[in-house]
Structures are given as C-alpha cells and as structure tokens.
Amino acid sequence: MKINVEVAGQKYEVEVEDIHARPVVAIIEGERFEVWPEAGTTSKINSSAQPFISIPEPEPSIPVHRPTMEHSGGKDLTAPLPGVIVAILVREGESVTHGQELCTLEAMKMKNAIKSNRDGKIDVITVNVGDQVNHGQVLMTFTE
Numbered sequence: 001m002k003i004n005v006e007v008a009g010q011k012y013e014v015e016v017e018d019i020h021a022r023p024v025v026a027i028i029e030g031e032r033f034e035v036w037p038e039a040g041t042t043s044k045i046n047s048s049a050q051p052f053i054s055i056p057e058p059e060p061s062i063p064v065h066r067p068t069m070e071h072s073g074g075k076d077l078t079a080p081l082p083g084v085i086v087a088i089l090v091r092e093g094e095s096v097t098h099g100q101e102l103c104t105l106e107a108m109k110m111k112n113a114i115k116s117n118r119d120g121k122i123d124v125i126t127v128n129v130g131d132q133v134n135h136g137q138v139l140m141t142f143t144e
Helices: none
Strands: 002-007 010-016 024-028 032-037 041-044 076-078 083-088 100-109 110-115 120-125 138-142
Touching: 100 138
Parallel strands: none
Antiparallel strands: 002 010, 010 024, 024 032, 032 041, 076 138, 083 100, 100 110, 120 138
C-alpha cells in the first residue's frame, strides 16, 4: 500500500508492507523504516536518522469470520500471511504427516512453505494455484 506523508515540511511517497503488522515496515526512497504507530515512534533500520511517520488507521470493513488452525492440529489450515498460492503439493483425499509441505505461498517475492501441523487426511482444498489469499483464509480442511 502506498501513502503520502510529510516529514519536516517535505512530502514523501511511502510504501507500507503490512499495515496490521507491528512494527509496520515502511519503505521511503528505498530505505526501510520500522514504525510503531501506537507509540508514535519510528526507527530507521541501520541508521541514526529518525523521522516521525504518521500512518492513518485503515477504514473499518465488514467483519469476516476466519477460522484459524489450532496449534494442536485444527481442522482448517489457514494462510499465515497474505500472498499468492504458487504450488499445491497434495490432493483431496490424500493422507499427510505432521511437517509435510502442503502448498507454497508467495508473499513479498518470497516463497513460503505451508506445512501440516498434524497427521491426517485432506478433505477439501479451497484454493487453486494463482489465487490471491488473505491472512487467515482457509486453504485446506482436514477430515476429523
């Protein structure tokens, strides 16, 4: 997401990676900054300059119930971050083991292996290769 900010009277276009992350990572003219909006503080990564950056709160949206996968092995496998599905390595009905890679999600030009946190059988795959997914979106469901 790109926003415009003003620092000491100078305007900048700022690219924000994930407004909901803490700290928020902002890129200004190719330099990365960590921003803590709640505290109103900012720190430039590997630098002593510390401009103040104000980021507007996101507009409220309609609440969406997103089931999450329990650490002990819930029924739904959800996206740990937003991105694009670039590979699905299993099929519906296939038995999988704990730690087995099930799909690959690309986020910010990095490929992330999404692994099973339980032994089980894949009931439904709710995404396809090329789908854009949101954080918490169900990717696959295990049978009970």
